[in-house]
Amino acid sequence: MNDYRAGRIIEALRSGIPSREVGYCFSSARPGIMREMQDALEHLAENRQSGGRILSGKYGEGKTHLLNTVFNMAQERNMAVSTVTLSKESPLSSLHTLYPKILQNTYLPKQVQPGISVVLEQLSSGHPIVASLLEYCLTRLGVNKLYYVLKAYLGTQDDEEKYLLLGDLEGNFMANTTLRQIYRRIYGEPAIFNVAFAKSRHLQDYFAFLSHLFLLFGYDGWVLLFDEAELIGRLGRKSRLKAYLNMDEFLRPARTEASHCIFAFNASYTPDVIEAKHEHARLDDAQLTEAERERVEATLAEIASATQLLPLNREETMEIVEKICQYHGQAYGWQPNLNVEELLSAVEKHGYLLRTRIRTVVEMLDQLYQYGETDDIRINELSRVTFEEEDASLDAFV
Numbered sequence: 001m002n003d004y005r006a007g008r009i010i011e012a013l014r015s016g017i018p019s020r021e022v023g024y025c026f027s028s029a030r031p032g033i034m035r036e037m038q039d040a041l042e043h044l045a046e047n048r049q050s051g052g053r054i055l056s057g058k059y060g061e062g063k064t065h066l067l068n069t070v071f072n073m074a075q076e077r078n079m080a081v082s083t084v085t086l087s088k089e090s091p092l093s094s095l096h097t098l099y100p101k102i103l104q105n106t107y108l109p110k111q112v113q114p115g116i117s118v119v120l121e122q123l124s125s126g127h128p129i130v131a132s133l134l135e136y137c138l139t140r141l142g143v144n145k146l147y148y149v150l151k152a153y154l155g156t157q158d159d160e161e162k163y164l165l166l167g168d169l170e171g172n173f174m175a176n177t178t179l180r181q182i183y184r185r186i187y188g189e190p191a192i193f194n195v196a197f198a199k200s201r202h203l204q205d206y207f208a209f210l211s212h213l214f215l216l217f218g219y220d221g222w223v224l225l226f227d228e229a230e231l232i233g234r235l236g237r238k239s240r241l242k243a244y245l246n247m248d249e250f251l252r253p254a255r256t257e258a259s260h261c262i263f264a265f266n267a268s269y270t271p272d273v274i275e276a277k278h279e280h281a282r283l284d285d286a287q288l289t290e291a292e293r294e295r296v297e298a299t300l301a302e303i304a305s306a307t308q309l310l311p312l313n314r315e316e317t318m319e320i321v322e323k324i325c326q327y328h329g330q331a332y333g334w335q336p337n338l339n340v341e342e343l344l345s346a347v348e349k350h351g352y353l354l355r356t357r358i359r360t361v362v363e364m365l366d367q368l369y370q371y372g373e374t375d376d377i378r379i380n381e382l383s384r385v386t387f388e389e390e391d392a393s394l395d396a397f398v
Contacts, residue, residue, distance in 0.1 A: 006330035013324065014362045016355055018064040020071050029316050030066070033307065037070050041077050044260050045220040050211075052251040052261035054229075054302055056269070057309030060353035063264040066309065067225045070262065074223040075109055080214050082106040083225040092232055092246050093239040095203035100171025102224065109219060116210070119217050120166055125154045129216040136212050140255075141205045145176070145197040148183050155186040169206075173199050208255040221258040224250065230266035233273035240279070241286055241296060248295040251302065270304045312354060318344055321361055328365045336365055 005021075012019040043049065057063045067083065074081045082102045086092055090101040107114050123130060137147035146169075153165040161182050168174045176197055183191040195202075214222050232243045250261040273279065279300055283293055312320070321344050325336045347360045367373070 003327075003330035006327040007332075009327050010324075010331045010362060013358050014366075016359055018068055020068045022065065022068065029062070029312060029320060030309070031316075033066070033309070034069070036307075037073060040260060041070075041074055041079070041221070041223070044223075044258060045077055045079070048215070048221070048258040050253045050256050050259045052224075052259075052263070054251075054263045054265060054306035055309060056265045056267045056303075056306040058267045058353070060355035061309050061311060062354050063309060064227055065354075067227055067262065067264055070223065071107075071225060074221070075107065077221075078109045078219055079221040079223050080106060080108050080219050081223045081225065083227070085227045086229050086231050088231075088234075091235065091239070092226070092229070092243040093235055094200075094242070095246055096171075096173065096199035099203055099206060103170050116170065116213075117166065119213065120153075120169060123150075123154060130154065133213065133216060137209065140212075141208060143193065143195045143197045143202045143205055145179070145193060145202075146205060146209050148179055148191040148193075149174075152179065152183045152186055152191075156182065171206075204249060204255060207253075207259075208257070211257040211259050215258055221260060222256075224259065224261040226250075226261065226263045228266075229263040230269045230273075233269060233277075237277075237282065240273075241288070244296045244299040245292060248299045251299070265303060265306060267308065274300055274304060314344070317354075317357065320358070321347070324358065324361050325365065328362065328369070332369055334369055336368060338368075 008019075009022055012022050040051075040053070044051075055063060055066065071081050071083060083105050084090055084098070084102050090098055092098060103116060105114050106116055108116065108118060111118055123133075134147060134150060137150055138144055141147075149165055149168050153162065153169070156162055156165070164174055164178070165182070168179075176193065180191045183189075211222050229247075232240055232247075235243060247263065250259075250263075253259060280297070283296060286293070286296075288296065318340060322340050325338060325340060325343075329336050343361070343364065346364070347357050
């Protein structure tokens with residue numbers, strides 16, 4: 001009988017597209033760095049101390065796979081997890097553009113669908129956390145706008161108003177005048193902002209609000225995972241500076257509670273961007289305060305010294321190949337009785353990247369399952385086969 005879960009894993013591996021299910025099944029790879037991740041999440045749960053780190057690795061060496069594994073670890077520890085791939089549409093230089101993308105990809109513990117509406121819709125004037133949350137919005141944030149948003153959301157009975165207010169909390173920011181009108185209609189008094197809210201300057205209030213909300217709802221932290229951070233290098237000079245400053249806010253947050261952020265960079269970012277574009281030297285011409293310059297320099301230094309994902313050693317790769325054989329057999333109801341070590345030796349001739357090796361293993365198993373042989377190997381005859389340096393039969397999928 002075919003195992004459909006194993007089939008989904010094999011399909012994901014065959015396509016080369018990372019998935020959280022694959023990350024869960026192959027979480028034993030790179031035990032050293034995984035222990036570091038486990039320790040970081042345990043520290044977050046116990047001490048509520050925010051922070052972050054940067055990971056770096058070559059294309060195809062498993063950065064996204066590692067982030068997916070961390071996603072599963074955090075969910076198992078009762079943490080909210082947000083995962084975003086940075087891009088032109090999700091730029092780190094523009095927090096008000098990035099914020100709704102983060103919310104759309106935020107997964108709360110025990111929830112299948114992303115989003116935070118499941119907790120926001122539980123809030124009512126009689127909810128036990130509301131008084132504490134309102135006080136937090138009024139006294140702990142830089143701008144008191146969220147106090148009026150939350151209080152109006154709790155007080156309105158109008159479905160359209162609820163929709164607008166909920167949308168504001170999720171990143172579809174309403175105009176200050178609209179909020180004033182709604183608040184006055186509900187409570188008969190004006191909403192008096194201590195500072196005029198501007199989404200380009202005050203978005204950190206929203207991140208701080210969410211982190212506090214998650215703690216009040218009993219979650220043990222908030223993990224934010226940013227993939228393909230090297231795309232920051234494609235931004236213009238001023239936008240890159242904004243991105244570095246925003247990254248500093250995530251890595252060393254001043255107000256966000258119990259959050260842990262991980263940025264995954266391509267290993268070439270330092271030579272291709274920091275060095276080639278003279279990021280340090282150009283700070284002399286940038287219009288930055290001394291404090292901002294120090295933050296940018298700290299971020300650049302952290303990128304340059306980031307933990308590198310080294311290629312898996314032979315023992316770790318062997319373990320992955322064995323699991324792939326196991327899942328392939330479960331997916332299609334057969335027994336791939338192969339010498340895994342010799343299978344790995346065959347695979348190693350067709351590329352050194354982890355992603356390439358995994359896809360090659362799946363392709364070989366596909367051919368063995370369908371035809372009983374490949375151009376290289378036959379079932380139970382691996383020990384008698386020799387391999388050429390190049391094999392045209394694998395060129396199409398390597």
